[in-house]
Amino acid sequence: MNIKPIRSETDYQKSMERLEVIFDAKRGTDEGDELEILAIVIDKYENESFPIGMPDPIAAIHFRMEQMGLKQKDLVNIIGFKSRVSEIMNKKRKLTLEMIRKLNTELNIPTEVLIQNY
Template sequence: MKLKPIKTEQDYQQALERLEKIFDTKPGSKEGDELEILGILIEKYENEYFPIDLPDPIEAIKFRMEQLDYSQNDLADVIGLKSRASEILNRKRKLSLDMIRKLNEKLHIPSEVLIQAY
């Protein structure tokens, strides 16, 4: 396949088909290089035409708590008081800058997710 920018839906579909055909090629080979470049082009097109919004901050906290098997008490240990953790999870209290920092540091939730309005 001749590599070129992906500008249309048809270009995108052709690129996906080619990617599927050469997916298991060896890195460093001619097709491996094509695979790498094709992946970059597809990613650029998808980011432009199929953007994914950041998750809701509270849902992100709940999801991360579930991943870590954290309880509300565990969250309270991270951000302060148990009542504060409850208020956050029930959307009755906004996250403070200090809480955002702690959640980012200890739960590894990206700060750009946590600073959004909810």
């Protein structure tokens, strides 16, 4: 096992090739340990080199609604009047602190996502 930090695209490609070779290694074996460490190193490089920003708050609400099988009318209990839900979802009105709290609690959307500007 000879794992080094990934500092370039070439290092990354070599690491990915090695990962493919040992991908099915069993835990507790030398290759299993190498796989676990290599995955951590690759993950670190990918997070630093290819960061994924947080989604737009309204896009996050749409995504969670889709996941939960909810319709816009289902947000009335969380956001308020039907017209208010429509305004929020069409970005004509901003989320209030109370709405953010309820969306966080009811739909489990992180507050860090909901408080962003949009």
